[in-house]
Amino acid sequence: MILDIRANLSRFVQQRQPGLDFDPASLGFSSVAVAAMNGYSYLPRFDIRTYDSLRPVRSILGSNRSDYNAGLKRPLYVASLQPSLTQTVGNHTLRYGYDARVLRENLTTSGFQGGRFFFDGTYTSITTTTTTNSDNATNLERNRNAYGRDVAAFLFCLGANTNLLGCGIPTASTSQSLIDTSSTNYSVQSVYHGFFFQDDFRVTPKLTLNLGIRYELELGLTERYNRLMQGFDLTTPSPVQAAAQAAYLAAWNADPNRATNFPLTPDKFVVAGGPTYATEGDRNLWNADQSNWQPRLGASYQLNPKTVLRAGFGIFMAPFRVIQDDVKQIGYSASTALIPTNDQGRTFVATVNNPFPSGFTPAFGSSLGINTSVGGTLGAADTGLIPEERKNAKFSRLVVGIQRELPGQFVVEANYVSSWGRDLAVNRNLNFVPRQYIADLSSATSNAAASALDAAANTFLSGTITNPFRNLYNNTPNATSGFNTATTISRAQSLLRFPQFQNVWVQEFNGTNRYNALQLQGVKRFSKELTLNVTYTYSKLRERISYLNPSDVELEDRVSTDDRPNRFTFATVYLLPIGRERKFGRDMNRIVDAFIGGWQVNGTYEWQQGQPIGLTTPLFYYGDVTQLKSHAGENDGQGGKYGIDRPAFDTAGLLRLNSFSLRNVPSTLDNLRHQPFQSVNLSVSKNFALGEGRRIQIRGEALNAFNHPYFIDLSADPNNAAFARYTTQRNIPRDIQLGIKFTF
Incomplete structure (x- = not known):
């Protein structure tokens, strides 16, 4: 023990x-x-x-x-205590453990x-x-x-x-x-507890099982003086609700065209909700997720002296981190x-x-x-307000594989890898115009018809009505804000669920993703002079982590922007077989060896299919948008390249929408991808042995040796002159380096 x-x-x-x-x-x-x-x-x-x-x-x-x-001034303290106990009982090796961590961050x-x-x-x-x-x-x-x-x-x-x-x-x-x-200024603390048990069970000389379970509890973030915005109250009536409703009703009654000008009747106009703050009795930014049970199972079986089968399954939790975006x-x-x-x-x-x-x-x-913040925005598109019932993201992973040694010290391996993610964070804007007031372009028979419907909806919802909030915040820091002093607000503003705010971004934890991959690898182990490593991965990553339209009920099921279905790599190290203690010239004179011996050549090649183009701009397409295909990086047959000299894909049918229409173009499409990435790196080195463990190496390297440019940040806005064209190069041009290293 x-x-x-x-x-x-x-x-x-x-x-x-x-x-x-x-x-x-x-x-x-x-x-x-x-x-x-x-x-x-x-x-x-x-x-x-x-x-x-x-x-x-x-x-x-x-x-x-x-x-x-x-x-x-930002001091960060981390303390941890990790006791574990290991004991052997027959063919079982048992481990028990506890993992405690305290993280404190102060910012002034x-x-x-x-x-x-x-x-x-x-x-x-x-x-x-x-x-x-x-x-x-x-x-x-x-x-x-x-x-x-x-x-x-x-x-x-x-x-x-x-x-x-x-x-x-x-x-x-x-x-x-x-x-x-x-x-x-803040002083925050996060406390983490983890418990685990593992049993390595050698069933037979050929079969080994790994059984285990882990439980993790990450307590909610606290601030020493409770200076934290906690989340968003959805239901509490605003202190100005009665006055705002009275002003809205008066404006309604005074307008003879109220049925047309006011899309919302007075009985439907509600002013409720707002941000909440930590108190002495409710200090945690979120309540701990208590569902973080993580079973683990692994198995290894030696089929014969040169073949091994392996499999494993486990659930893994993604811990939160103390980051400034969480501290509002x-x-x-x-x-x-x-x-x-x-x-x-x-x-x-x-x-x-x-x-x-x-x-x-x-x-x-x-x-x-x-x-707080009436007339303004709460949260952001990438950092929504955190609700009390925050969840840790969880991933279930499965790996099944076989490894085989072939003649010539060549080892091949094939693995099937699958991962399911759940409870992923989704940032959602709760303040959107209800769907019944937004232009549905599905009936449009052309882009021109869709544009007309879009323009009509935008004109109506951008139009104004009397501001029911005027002068209701005179005794607050918002007294001089335009929201308090303006005589009108837009119709769209009056239709929002929380009309006293602009955008209200909050986090939900209903996101999911799914990854499947076939991974192949071949390795030629170092045998005298040559080492080779070749890999190929075919994969697919889909996700549901955002809403295509703000009023959508279901998350968009899309190809992930991190999806790269095909990836191939090749790496080699070759020691030239010439010189002392090499195949040719084993007893070579040291002076001659200093010139022609001790040479080494390294090379790597990487090719990867392009990632999907992010279509973040609201777009409409009349026709089958899945038929659009990107030619980014390809030659156009006229001496130019798609994405540089001409658009990467056919842009004729894409229409940029205003804020009040339903888009029908997904945020990613499998056929609309950036150009493939490829890179070749080469190096040549000369080693000089000085005796007694001393060595000098002179090395020359060519990074991106063939100068393949890799472009990114393609514009996806039809109103932009650079639509479907690249404006930024991601990788570096060819880089030649020389170096010397002395080892002793």
Whole structure:
């Protein structure tokens, strides 16, 4: 019996600091502005930009690292304890074990703690009109981007002030001129427990079984001070629901064409739901998935001295990771925009030396509850809000194979591999226009008819009605948002399940995938001079991890963008049989051997079928879209290539849709693939033996030796001039390298 105990404690810190101490007060900032910088002792950031498509010029003043997240500090702690017990009972080797891990991550950022001030020609132009001239540039653009306008804004009023910055006028923009008075900070912890049992059972000298089971429990993420947005409440009525319904009803009654203009009757207009936050009584970001039982079964049978049969089945859980995308802290950071003028530059109310005369936007934390982010978007298309009942992805894997040794030390192996994934994360937007209001183009008899239906739906749903939310958020941080002040909203907005928000992205755990593959391998083991390794894989990967249309009930069953059905590789190492201790010239003179002995040649070849083209743009096709075929990378017969000199596939029948029509083109098609990938790498090396274990190797390498370009990022938008053409090369051109290595 053997007891093995392993423990680990590690700490890693990612840290960024500005490089030069500086007192911002010496620049003439007001005492209020300096106080808002909260001890920031570096030169703030100043962007001076003159920009147009032909003459981009941008200068950034500030201390080293004087940019966003200057002052970032991110220590990460990992602790683990892994005791295991091994004992032998007859033909059984038994192992029992426990795996405990604690991961703690802390993040402290300062954002633009000292402020960011952006200068261009917006307020130093001679015109603010936007009429277009013959050069297709507007007066505003040409004057704002003329050289010197940005510097003039920076130096504005310099002669009247002895301070370095005078009373320069930055440009008003919430993303350009601002100060972060409260920035994101968190201290999160994730706890993991794992238990396992394994029995290696030698049934006979030829048959061995491996039996086991593992159970894993990954507890929900917690934050030390509960500064976490947990998820989304689907049902709780909004505090403004009654007032919004009353305003909607009043607008309905006042419109004689209400039956046409208002697609939703007042009794159907509901304002409910919103984000939820962690509390002292409910701290976990999610509840632990308790269904992570993972049985394992393996078998190996020696059919004869040169043939072995193997098989295995197991269920494997994918653990979560503590990543910043999971930690959502909306409300716990605050930025104050610099608004220099309220009348387009006729008069100025704020300058650099007094940039925030009206005070600062406070961080409101979780105090707004479900009213947080009204008028905005929650989550993102790739990082939805995490529900309480989060699930770990699980994969069931089966492998059945045979290995056979042939004459000449050549070993061949064939395996069938299958994998089923379930409980995969799916990001879904809950805020979509109901299906009955969206254009169904299935009845269209041509692309022109489909385009007309699409345009009609877009015109109607983009049209506006009276804004029922106007002035309902006056006493909240959303008081000045367009959502609170606008007189109208779109009809589409009023039809959303949660009309007080734009997009509401949440995670679901109903995704699945299926992988099947035949894997073949042949290996010529090192025999004197030559080693060969040849592999071929034929596979198929399908998945259901997204919705083709937001209102779809079922996930789209599609070929995965990671599917590459055919893959072939070849690798060889050849020691030239010339020189001392080789087949020819075994007793060769050392001086002669230094020139003609000790040479080695290596080579690899890789070919892989192209992956499916991602058709992320909403598209309609009149006809059988499965008949479309990609010729990407092929010669076009006229000296050019498909995907470069002409579209990779026939684009004539594809129509780009607006936001309010049902697409009928899948997001991937088996026949629409990127060009195949192929690469050849070669190397030649010369070894010099110096005796007593010392050796020098001189090596020359040619990566992508035949300079095969591999293009990616093909445009899938019919409205783009580069539609069905490549704009980016993924691999590197031919790369020649020389090196020397001394081994002793």
